Amino acid sequence: MPITTSSYNPPFLFKNGHFSTIYAGIWRKIADFDQKRERIELADGDFIDLDWSFSKTPTQKVVILIHGLEGNAQRAYIVGSAQQLNRNGYDVCAINLRTCSGESNRLYRSYHSGATEDLDAVIQHILANKSHVAIFIKGFSLGGNLTLKYLGEDRAIPKEVKAGMAVSVPCSxxxxxxxxxxxxxxxxxxxxxxxxxxxxxxxxxxxxxxxxxxxxxxxxxxxxxxxxxxxxxxxxxxxxxxxxxxSCLQFLPEINTPALILNARNDSFLGPECFPVKEAEQNDNLFLEISKYGGHVGYYGSKNITYNEKRVIKFFEEVH
Structure with missing residues (x-):
């Protein structure tokens, strides 16, 4: 797809990538948000904890949220996204990757940037035990790499998986x-x-x-x-x-499910190879939005709603 032009233009202070990153990671707060925890057992004897939140109106749509390195489902960028998705008619399943739910996992292994088998296990759990018929995925940073790698791997993507979005992704x-x-x-x-x-x-x-x-x-x-x-x-x-x-970069050409990458030029975590222009131009299902500002998982917005939280709803509605 042609590269998507970004409209993101934050207030002056938030045009600084470091300020945007630090504000979002340390100072931003989301108050009075309830989540319901569910533990699922994995085939290898380990477990993953999922934190659910729900739309106020009945829905068959669910968004799986995946945090970044050393994050969890209580981080402001996860809770803020869940809150906005719930308000717009989506249930949310926020994954705590292994070791990230406040309790050590059972095995020597843990989580990492390519462990798509765990994402697949969550999707299969939803398909087998929930009533949702439309599944969307949104990942941040490491979770964004997981999202895109999953969508581009040599696997049969369930028909219920409709779209994905990856924010601040270290594609390489x-x-x-x-x-x-x-x-x-x-x-x-x-x-x-x-x-x-x-x-x-x-x-x-x-x-x-x-x-x-x-x-x-x-x-x-x-x-x-x-x-x-x-x-x-x-x-x-x-x-x-x-x-x-x-690295998800090598899997991008094979993505057949609509997927949006939102990366900022002033994200200090991303090198040149993390902006896959060629791959997006050559794949009709891959959308790339490179904003000038945003930092790393920053994207400050007014009323404590970030740009990426608005953008994901717009994208999912456009492609489904």
Whole structure:
């Protein structure tokens, strides 16, 4: 599809990518929003916790929301999106990826950018146990990569899956990794590393034979974490092999379900390869909107409703 022109033009302060990112990640709050938790058991003996919220009017449409790295279903960008979708006639199933619901998962493995088997398990659960006949997917950052990889993989996409949207997507994981290692992103990298190392220590308590103190001390950067844990726990040779196999970029040409990518030029997490212009131009089902502003999962909007929360409803209504 031709590249979609973006109309996003925030107030002056929010034209700064870092300010937009930090505001959305730390300061934005969504009050008085109720979710109902459901735990589903997975075929490998593990579990995933889902946080549901519902339209005030009966509906057979559901949106699956997928958070980003070290997020969860209570983050403002998830809750805010769920709230707006509920107000516009959609039920919402917000996934807490493995280890992200407040409780460690049971296995040595965890979640990662390419674990589409878990997204598929949630979709199959909805099809088997719920009354929804139209399923939509919206992923943020890592969750956006999962969304697009799922839609473009060599699998039979259920006919009930109608469309997807991915926000602030690291379409090339290696390109994004290189950006995160730059000095401009040190504060974010430190925060991610702190959370990931803490979870690695929790894994060590459960699997002391697989994670040593020396391993933990070697984690200086996010790439180190992927070399030492992510790749080993999920069957990849090393971090670079993980990035190569799991980046959604290679799967974009095969997407046959309408999908929208919304990425900002001033997103400090995204490298040049994360803006797949050629792939969008050559695929009638792939829509790409590159906004000048927005930061990383920012997109500030008036009345505490972000641009991406409005955009997803417009897109889903247009294609379904």
């Amino acid at each position: 994981l290696y390109s994004s990794c290189k950006e995160l290692l730059k000095s401009k992103n040190i504060p974010y990298a430190i925060r991610f590393k702190k959370n990931l190392v803490e979870k690695l220590k929790q894994k060590q308590k459960l699997f002391p034979e697989k994670i040593s103190d020396a391993d933990i001390k070697k984690v200086i950067t996010l790439k180190d974490f992927d070399d030492i844990y992510t790749s080993r726990a999920h069957g990849f040779k090393d971090a670079l092999d993980y990035y190569e196999q799991c």
